[in-house]
Amino acid sequence: MSALYLISPPRIGPDFADALAAALDAGAVSAFQLRLKDAAEDDICRAVAALMPVVQARDVAFILNDRADLAVRLGCDGAHLGQEDLPKGGVKAARALLRNASLGVTCHDSRHLAMEAAEAGADYVAFGAFFPTATKDAKSHAEIEILAWWSSIMEVPCVAIGGIDAGNCAQLVEAGADFLAVIGAVWHHPDGSAAGVRAMLAAMG
Numbered sequence: 001m002s003a004l005y006l007i008s009p010p011r012i013g014p015d016f017a018d019a020l021a022a023a024l025d026a027g028a029v030s031a032f033q034l035r036l037k038d039a040a041e042d043d044i045c046r047a048v049a050a051l052m053p054v055v056q057a058r059d060v061a062f063i064l065n066d067r068a069d070l071a072v073r074l075g076c077d078g079a080h081l082g083q084e085d086l087p088k089g090g091v092k093a094a095r096a097l098l099r100n101a102s103l104g105v106t107c108h109d110s111r112h113l114a115m116e117a118a119e120a121g122a123d124y125v126a127f128g129a130f131f132p133t134a135t136k137d138a139k140s141h142a143e144i145e146i147l148a149w150w151s152s153i154m155e156v157p158c159v160a161i162g163g164i165d166a167g168n169c170a171q172l173v174e175a176g177a178d179f180l181a182v183i184g185a186v187w188h189h190p191d192g193s194a195a196g197v198r199a200m201l202a203a204m205g
């Protein structure tokens with residue numbers, strides 16, 4: 001059984017809080033990540049102030065992308081850090097900075113990075129990209145077997161990301177992904193974000 005991890009589009013407009021509320025009200029979303037690429041710090045802070053109450057009121061974890069320092073300062077539930085977002089001192093230093101807040105770490109297709117991250121205190125490891133994605137120029141391709149391998153030896157949850165949609169997600173669920181992280185499958189769903197969440201949850205079983 002996998003859970004749905006929703007990530008924001010890279011840029012958001014003034015109506016985004018309403019679209020987000022509709023998406024979260026459509027079904028069980030476990031975590032929401034604010035991922036604003038190329039945004040100024042002030043804009044990220046304003047977005048967190050507007051969106052975190054919408055998310056937390058629905059008992060969904062609010063995760064900030066890229067910035068552990070801001071996640072702590074703004075009281076987010078956690079931060080998601082890529083290998084290039086980690087502070088000096090790596091995952092251990094990020095773990096200390098975040099105190100009780102959750103820490104997720106991108107591990108691409110690397111078993112070694114994932115083992116290191118888990119041992120240093122990550123709350124989840126993320127593997128990807130599993131499928132072609134139009135959302136970003138993904139640097140790595142992960143094979144589905146890595147999910148089964150991880151789940152068979154580790155307790156730390158794993159997230160699958162990259163090009164996941166209602167048509168291809170069943171094999172990731174089957175392989176043992178704890179969370180499926182999606183952007184396009186929800187925000188670019190032809191019938192809107194609520195339909196996107198419903199389609200994902202139905203396909204995830």
Ligand SMILES: Cc1ncc(COP(=O)(O)OP(=O)(O)O)c(N)n1
Nearest residue numbers: 065080081082083106126159161181
């Ligand atoms: C859940 C989840 N997994 C992976 C990523 C990718 O993080 P990163 O490698 O730092 O790339 P950017 O998202 O910063 O472009 C993620 N954000 N969330």
Ligand SMILES: Cc1nc(C(=O)O)sc1CCOP(=O)(O)O
Nearest residue numbers: 128129133135162163182183184
């Ligand atoms: C943000 C991100 N990280 C990836 C990785 O492989 O680490 S793939 C990706 C994009 C995910 O968006 P979509 O669900 O639209 O494909």
Ligand SMILES: [Mg+2]
Nearest residue numbers: 066081082085
């Ligand atoms: Mg990053």
